[in-house]
Amino acid sequence: MTEPLATARTIAAKDLAVERRSRVVANQVLPFAGLVMVMFAFALDDDAIASRVAGGLVWLAALLALLVTVQRSFAVDAADGALEAIRAAGADMRGVFLGKVAALAVQLLVLEAVLVAAAIVLYRVSVRDPLLLVAVLVAATAGLAAVGCIYGGVVAGAGGRETLLPLLLMPVAAPVLIGATRATESAFASGGATPAEGWPWVGLLAAFAAVFLVAGAMSFAALVEE
Amino acid sequence: MADVVPGADLTPTRPRGVATRATRAIGALAAVLFAWVLVGGLWFTPAEKQQGESVRIMYVHVPSAWVAYLAFVVTAVASACYLLGRRRSLGFDRVAGASAEVGVLFMALALVTGSLWGHPTWGTFWVWDPRLTTTAFLFVTYVGYLAVRGTGATPEQRARRSAVLALLAVLEIPLVHFSVVLWRSLHQQASVLSPDGDVKMDGSMLTTLFVGVVAFTSLFAWLVVHRQRVQAMGDALAIRELDDAIAVRGVAG
Numbered sequence: 001m002t003e004p005l006a007t008a009r010t011i012a013a014k015d016l017a018v019e020r021r022s023r024v025v026a027n028q029v030l031p032f033a034g035l036v037m038v039m040f041a042f043a044l045d046d047d048a049i050a051s052r053v054a055g056g057l058v059w060l061a062a063l064l065a066l067l068v069t070v071q072r073s074f075a076v077d078a079a080d081g082a083l084e085a086i087r088a089a090g091a092d093m094r095g096v097f098l099g100k101v102a103a104l105a106v107q108l109l110v111l112e113a114v115l116v117a118a119a120i121v122l123y124r125v126s127v128r129d130p131l132l133l134v135a136v137l138v139a140a141t142a143g144l145a146a147v148g149c150i151y152g153g154v155v156a157g158a159g160g161r162e163t164l165l166p167l168l169l170m171p172v173a174a175p176v177l178i179g180a181t182r183a184t185e186s187a188f189a190s191g192g193a194t195p196a197e198g199w200p201w202v203g204l205l206a207a208f209a210a211v212f213l214v215a216g217a218m219s220f221a222a223l224v225e226e
Numbered sequence: 227m228a229d230v231v232p233g234a235d236l237t238p239t240r241p242r243g244v245a246t247r248a249t250r251a252i253g254a255l256a257a258v259l260f261a262w263v264l265v266g267g268l269w270f271t272p273a274e275k276q277q278g279e280s281v282r283i284m285y286v287h288v289p290s291a292w293v294a295y296l297a298f299v300v301t302a303v304a305s306a307c308y309l310l311g312r313r314r315s316l317g318f319d320r321v322a323g324a325s326a327e328v329g330v331l332f333m334a335l336a337l338v339t340g341s342l343w344g345h346p347t348w349g350t351f352w353v354w355d356p357r358l359t360t361t362a363f364l365f366v367t368y369v370g371y372l373a374v375r376g377t378g379a380t381p382e383q384r385a386r387r388s389a390v391l392a393l394l395a396v397l398e399i400p401l402v403h404f405s406v407v408l409w410r411s412l413h414q415q416a417s418v419l420s421p422d423g424d425v426k427m428d429g430s431m432l433t434t435l436f437v438g439v440v441a442f443t444s445l446f447a448w449l450v451v452h453r454q455r456v457q458a459m460g461d462a463l464a465i466r467e468l469d470d471a472i473a474v475r476g477v478a479g
Contacts, residue, residue, distance in 0.1 A: 055439065086471070097331050104336050132471055150394065154374060154387065156389065157383075157387060158374060158377035158378065158387070159377060163378060164370070164373055164374065164377075165365070167369065167370045167373060168370040168373075169399070170366075171363050171366045171370070171392075171402070172367075172398045174363060174402055174405070175401045175402055175405035178405045178408070178409045179405055179408075182409070200408075201408075204404075204405060204408065211397055211401070212397070215394060215397055219390045219394065220319070221395075222387065222390050223387060223390055223391075225383070225386070225387075
């Protein structure tokens with residue numbers, strides 16, 4: 001048994017090193033997320049509507065990117081039973097979970113920053129409250145990364161049935177979509193929303209993240225065991 | 227297989243179903259009560275003043291929704307019992323799975339009958355009411371739960387993973403409900419005519435509704451008991467096939 005936090009650091013460094021060398025998220029997921037933002041503009045076909053719903057589109061694109069990124073993160077581990085080997089080697093699975101969450105959160109934050117920039121350029125919104133926006137990004141990302149790793153672990157444990165992931169992950173992520181969308185609209189001040197309305201949603205997002213970080217750390221070992 | 231389950235006997239010389247005297251009694255009770263609800267709901271209860279004849283959907287809708295929620299409570303409790311029990315009895319897992327299967331069925335029935343009732347009553351098939359939205363999420367979540375139950379090489383793997391998943395759903399559903407409540411409260415209030423609250427029910431309607439709830443609950447119990455016995459037989463069969471395959475390999479090797 002190793003220290004959970006030391007394990008978390010090692011696993012996070014490992015996942016980020018895999019990404020640094022393969023550049024799958026940077027070269028494939030990031031362009032995909034940007035493409036989704038362009039496609040939304042085609043589907044909505046109206047500048048006023050696009051700028052009104054920009055917050056929701058950012059987070060919908062983030063959810064789609066989350067699905068692909070989680071799949072990628074666990075495909076590497078599920079191949080050759082690497083996750084099972086880490087478990088058998090006596091690694092603290094709470095640490096493994098937190099490490100994967102941390103690495104996923106870093107990648108998501110980069111993706112979301114690009115999505116916000118895309119919204120500013122494509123949908124003509126402006127950031128009225130940068131502090132609120134940063135708080136939303138951090139709180140929502142922590143929650144998304146936590147549930148992403150929980151259900152990514154379920155899919156990895158179930159023999160890599162990737163088609164299960166959207167079905168399991170989307171319903172759980174719904175509160176994040178609702179909360180982050182409203183709070184981001186407040187930060188953009190779109191649709192008459194004010195920054196003051198955004199902060200309670202940040203509280204909801206933080207509570208969501210705390211619940212699923214704890215639940216995931218407790219249950220990860222049982223979920224990934226093949 | 228340590229668990230002895232009635233009907234889990236796979237001996238081909240004694241062909242029999244998974245029924246016992248108790249389940250036959252529950253089944254007969256359900257059949258009689260369903261006949262009562264059918265006749266009472268269609269003929270012996272009056273139409274409602276505002277809704278007219280469409281109020282009769284209530285005798286199917288309300289008991290379906292009740293059974294659906296009951297099923298998910300049973301799944302959650304059975305999953306917790308599985309994880310907390312020292313022996314990790316697969317019996318709890320089979321009850322959890324059977325209950326979720328039946329629950330998904332009745333949840334679908336509740337959503338469909340609710341839409342059919344909503345159209346004449348509210349003028350729309352769907353409103354973004356927290357209760358409806360949470361119910362839809364509950365449905366999708368348990369469809370996912372059943373999909374995960376279908377994976378796993380051994381019953382023990384299936385049991386552990388799905389029990390954790392069921393408990394995660396218990397965390398998820400209140401969060402979904404709470405966030406939908408907040409979401410709606412910041413927008414225009416959905417002007418929902420609460421169907422259960424506004425119906426002025428006379429005695430015969432209440433009685434029929436109550437009989438409906440008992441009938442659906444008995445059907446639920448009957449289905450779950452049978453389903454988990456069939457699952458026990460399936461598990462026993464899978465283990466026997468595995469043993470046979472190992473034996474054949476041993477002979478061939």
